[in-house]
Amino acid sequence: MNIDWKNLGFGYIKTDYRYVSEFKDGKWDEGKLTTDERVIINESACVLQYAQTCFEGLKAYRTESGKVVCFRPDLNAQRMIESCKRLEMPVFPEERFIDAVKQLVKKNIDYVPPYGSGAALYLRPYEFGSDPVLGVKPATEYQFRIFASPVGPYFKRGAKAITLRVPDFDRAAPLGTGHVKAGLNYAMSMHAIVDAHNQGYNENMYLDSATRTKVEETGGANIIFVTKDNKVVTPKSNTILPSITRRSLMYVAKHYLGLEAEEREIRIEEIGNFKECALCGTAAILSPVGKVVDHGKETLFPSGMDKPGEITQKLYDTLTGIQMGRIEAPEGWILEIA
Numbered sequence: 001m002n003i004d005w006k007n008l009g010f011g012y013i014k015t016d017y018r019y020v021s022e023f024k025d026g027k028w029d030e031g032k033l034t035t036d037e038r039v040i041i042n043e044s045a046c047v048l049q050y051a052q053t054c055f056e057g058l059k060a061y062r063t064e065s066g067k068v069v070c071f072r073p074d075l076n077a078q079r080m081i082e083s084c085k086r087l088e089m090p091v092f093p094e095e096r097f098i099d100a101v102k103q104l105v106k107k108n109i110d111y112v113p114p115y116g117s118g119a120a121l122y123l124r125p126y127e128f129g130s131d132p133v134l135g136v137k138p139a140t141e142y143q144f145r146i147f148a149s150p151v152g153p154y155f156k157r158g159a160k161a162i163t164l165r166v167p168d169f170d171r172a173a174p175l176g177t178g179h180v181k182a183g184l185n186y187a188m189s190m191h192a193i194v195d196a197h198n199q200g201y202n203e204n205m206y207l208d209s210a211t212r213t214k215v216e217e218t219g220g221a222n223i224i225f226v227t228k229d230n231k232v233v234t235p236k237s238n239t240i241l242p243s244i245t246r247r248s249l250m251y252v253a254k255h256y257l258g259l260e261a262e263e264r265e266i267r268i269e270e271i272g273n274f275k276e277c278a279l280c281g282t283a284a285i286l287s288p289v290g291k292v293v294d295h296g297k298e299t300l301f302p303s304g305m306d307k308p309g310e311i312t313q314k315l316y317d318t319l320t321g322i323q324m325g326r327i328e329a330p331e332g333w334i335l336e337i338a
């Protein structure tokens with residue numbers, strides 16, 4: 001394998017196999033692994049015209065003892081079922097999702113980065129409506145697929161601090177679907193992201209679209225804050241994507257670090273009271289934020305400027321310790337694949 005594991009970024013690298021199952025005449029076929037990375041569909045496929053598609057993201061890790069594991073894939077399967085329901089797509093059963101993940105990782109095992117490299121094998125399950133529609137209605141045929149790509153960190157650690165700005169744009173959620181992991185939400189956020197980059201920011205800190213007063217999340221990651229007395233807080237909202245990383249970090253804060261952890265509404269005016277801020281997600285893991293700018297009003301998190309704050313670092317070490325097998329995991333969190 002000719003891959004420089006230590007310097008991998010977050011980008012697509014073609015691997016040998018991908019999993020495909022097709023839904024037709026009201027049922028899923030038995031599914032298969034294929035070496036063909038192309039998808040061939042009709043020009044009027046529902047996914048192309050009306051964006052009937054959703055996805056998931058999870059990682060396979062090489063542990064300290066050389067095993068290959070996945071982190072809580074059952075939660076990805078369950079969240080994808082919720083996304084499919086909201087988009088009127090047939091659900092791919094949880095047991096089959098897990099089985100497909102296992103088959104795929106085993107077949108691409110040489111692409112799972114070595115322990116200690118900081119890289120992982122990213123898995124991208126997705127489903128889309130594949131047969132032609134012209135009137136607005138759900139497709140009748142679908143494909144469920146998973147491909148794999150080795151990835152490094154989403155935000156390079158040790159690089160310049162992450163800066164966010166509060167945009168004039170609402171976060172996608174066009175039909176109140178902000179809690180659905182769907183390409184359409186990302187499509188509607190592209191302009192806000194490019195605009196943030198053009199202004200020198202890494203990402204947007206979106207506010208709730210109803211009142212524009214409460215913190216939601218960034219384009220592809222949830223947000224956690226740490227209070228001056230070491231309490232971990234994260235926004236309560238049903239229009240943000242329920243991050244599995246965030247749920248896990250809140251558990252780790254309470255049960256491993258003995259900290260208070262609370263989900264509550266967070267007003268944008270109060271973020272200056274926090275001492276740490278970080279982005280969390282499968283891709284971002286836990287990346288410290290150094291600065292948030294809300295229309296000229298700057299909030300600095302000095303702890304996140306050149307290295308993570310104390311609590312952010314503890315959360316990061318414990319979560320990645322659990323994922324890499326250095327720290328004992330709660331029951332059911334780790335799926336051993338090889």
Ligand SMILES: *Cc1c(COP(=O)(O)O)cnc(C)c1O
Pocket residue numbers: 057181217218219220221222241242243244245246280281282283
């Ligand atoms: C995937 C995603 C996240 C992170 O969720 P994880 O389950 O932790 O990977 C956060 N926000 C959005 C919008 C997402 O799509």
